Amino acid sequence: MKKKTIETSVGIFFLLGLICVGYLTIKLGKMELLSDNSYMVKAKFKSVSGLKQGSQIEMAGVKIGAIDSISLDKDDKALVKMKIKKDIVLTDDVIASIKTSGLIGDKYISISPGGSDIILKSGDTITETESAIDIEELISKYIFGKV
Numbered sequence: 001m002k003k004k005t006i007e008t009s010v011g012i013f014f015l016l017g018l019i020c021v022g023y024l025t026i027k028l029g030k031m032e033l034l035s036d037n038s039y040m041v042k043a044k045f046k047s048v049s050g051l052k053q054g055s056q057i058e059m060a061g062v063k064i065g066a067i068d069s070i071s072l073d074k075d076d077k078a079l080v081k082m083k084i085k086k087d088i089v090l091t092d093d094v095i096a097s098i099k100t101s102g103l104i105g106d107k108y109i110s111i112s113p114g115g116s117d118i119i120l121k122s123g124d125t126i127t128e129t130e131s132a133i134d135i136e137e138l139i140s141k142y143i144f145g146k147v
Helices: 002-028 135-143
Strands: 038-045 056-059 062-072 078-085 095-100 107-112 128-130
Touching (some): 038 095
Parallel strands (some): 056 107
Antiparallel strands (some): 062 078
16 A cells, blocks of 8 residues: 555656656747747748748847748748737838848848838738848959949
8 A cells, every 4th residue: 555655656746747847848948839929920031041940030129029930932032921929019111121140140130110000910011121131242243343
């Protein structure tokens, strides 16, 4: 009888440990499993070279979201789907620009706020975009005298 209670308590302790490890894995991995407190917006760019899935989205230097996916649309433009925090309100005249942190750092999307009264909803598209500056193209133009 005493052996059964010890085995039962060890089993319960082990199960609680697994639950705690699973919870910490989800929280530290910044996964949103049960509650999704973000909405999706899209933007089309001519070029997204260096931009990756999971890169951050900033407004005024504050992280407001992350890139969900990058794909090619039917117009041969890069379609970027972005997850924005629900408490952030974007209007239809915001400008999405691809920026670089530092001289050769990671690429991210910077959102410049607009002044419109029309608010973007989940699934809407940001129409004003600025692609990243291609440093290699600028250097080649300078070297070959096409500036």
